[in-house]
Amino acid sequence: MDHAGTHHGSGTGFGPPVGEPAIEAQGLGKKYRRGWALRDVSFRLPAGRVCGLVGPNGAGKSTLMGLANNMIRPTTGALRVFGAAPGSTQAVLRTAFLTQEKPLFRRFTVAETLRLGHEFNPHWDQEVAEGIVHAGQVPMGARIGTLSGGQRTRVAFALAFGKRPDLLVLDEPMSDLDPLVRRELMTTLTREAAQHGTTVLVSSHMLAELQHICDYLLVIANGGLRLAGEVNELRAAHALLDVAGSGPSPAVAPHHVIEAQGGEGRPGVLVRLGGPVEYGGRVEPPTLEELLLGYLRSPDAPPLIAPSARVGDIHDIITRDRQKAVTA
Numbered sequence: 001m002d003h004a005g006t007h008h009g010s011g012t013g014f015g016p017p018v019g020e021p022a023i024e025a026q027g028l029g030k031k032y033r034r035g036w037a038l039r040d041v042s043f044r045l046p047a048g049r050v051c052g053l054v055g056p057n058g059a060g061k062s063t064l065m066g067l068a069n070n071m072i073r074p075t076t077g078a079l080r081v082f083g084a085a086p087g088s089t090q091a092v093l094r095t096a097f098l099t100q101e102k103p104l105f106r107r108f109t110v111a112e113t114l115r116l117g118h119e120f121n122p123h124w125d126q127e128v129a130e131g132i133v134h135a136g137q138v139p140m141g142a143r144i145g146t147l148s149g150g151q152r153t154r155v156a157f158a159l160a161f162g163k164r165p166d167l168l169v170l171d172e173p174m175s176d177l178d179p180l181v182r183r184e185l186m187t188t189l190t191r192e193a194a195q196h197g198t199t200v201l202v203s204s205h206m207l208a209e210l211q212h213i214c215d216y217l218l219v220i221a222n223g224g225l226r227l228a229g230e231v232n233e234l235r236a237a238h239a240l241l242d243v244a245g246s247g248p249s250p251a252v253a254p255h256h257v258i259e260a261q262g263g264e265g266r267p268g269v270l271v272r273l274g275g276p277v278e279y280g281g282r283v284e285p286p287t288l289e290e291l292l293l294g295y296l297r298s299p300d301a302p303p304l305i306a307p308s309a310r311v312g313d314i315h316d317i318i319t320r321d322r323q324k325a326v327t328a
């Protein structure tokens with residue numbers, strides 16, 4: 001990492017907002033009987049990114065993904081998928097959604113399941129779908145109900161990739177896969193995303209794995225957005241200082257302490273940079289895993305939304321929707 005004088009705090013060092021948003025949320029909130037699962041969440045996810053969605057249990061990740069797929073209706077605010085309402089034909093045709101449940105017809109064979117995928121999806125890619133099934137040596141004639149959990153997950157992946165979606169939403173989809181299959185399917189995911197410009201939103205608790213596939217990040221805690229932006233810009237907005245303890249120190253003074261890290265990782269203080277680094281000791285950027293662990297352990301840290309993840313005014317969105325309705 002660069003040393004003294006070259007680092008600046010949030011708001012500097014970030015590139016300008018780029019690209020069409022795949023997802024745009026403005027003031028998004030969802031209240032269940034027990035309370036708010038998601039509250040006042042605003043962000044944009046530029047198209048073509050592989051975005052990790054990270055947060056503690058119960059943070060609101062599945063709720064956010066359900067809102068993007070029209071399985072859940074918002075209590076407040078709005079979300080758009082490529083500018084369209086999540087339930088609209090345009091959004092449905094462009095989105096594939098994969099959850100832990102993977103609802104497949106148990107009596108259908110694998111081949112029949114893929115045929116169904118073909119019938120329902122105008123951009124269906126049989127070769128990609130079959131390739132994923134064959135790589136796991138899952139027999140095309142086997143009924144879904146007779147497959148192992150991991151094999152069913154593979155078929156669900158084949159269906160999702162075969163759809164050739166512009167947006168692929170994956171809600172902890174790999175939890176029942178062995179490590180080699182996880183690795184294989186993640187390689188498929190990054191290759192497909194790079195080749196076709198697919199936007200991927202993937203939630204996972206496997207931070208080390210996310211490090212290999214994500215270039216964008218959304219962190220939520222207690223129903224609120226904590227971090228949003230390019231992995232590299234978020235890492236560069238933080239530093240790990242080898243200061244002992246988290247108490248007041250001239251080295252830490254202009255920065256915001258997120259967490260004093262220790263234990264199994266590199267010891268030091270994770271700070272969000274608030275000015276030039278004038279510390280003479282070791283200053284390094286956190287790895288993605290260190291950054292995420294810091295925010296998971298400090299869920300009340302103030303949010304940092306990078307410019308590329310910031311939305312326009314809600315009125316811009318409403319005006320754009322109106323213009324679309326007029327020109328449609």
Ligand SMILES: Nc1ncnc2c1ncn2[C@@H]1O[C@H](COP(=O)(O)OP(=O)(O)OP(=O)(O)O)[C@@H](O)[C@H]1O
Pocket residue numbers: 032033034036037055056057058059060061062063064
């Ligand atoms: N249908 C529901 N009715 C009532 N409360 C709900 C419902 N679904 C989710 N919640 C609550 O909303 C909050 C967010 O849940 P959500 O499933 O979105 O979290 P998550 O981040 O996906 O968690 P996990 O990592 O455990 O999967 C939790 O407090 C949960 O109990």
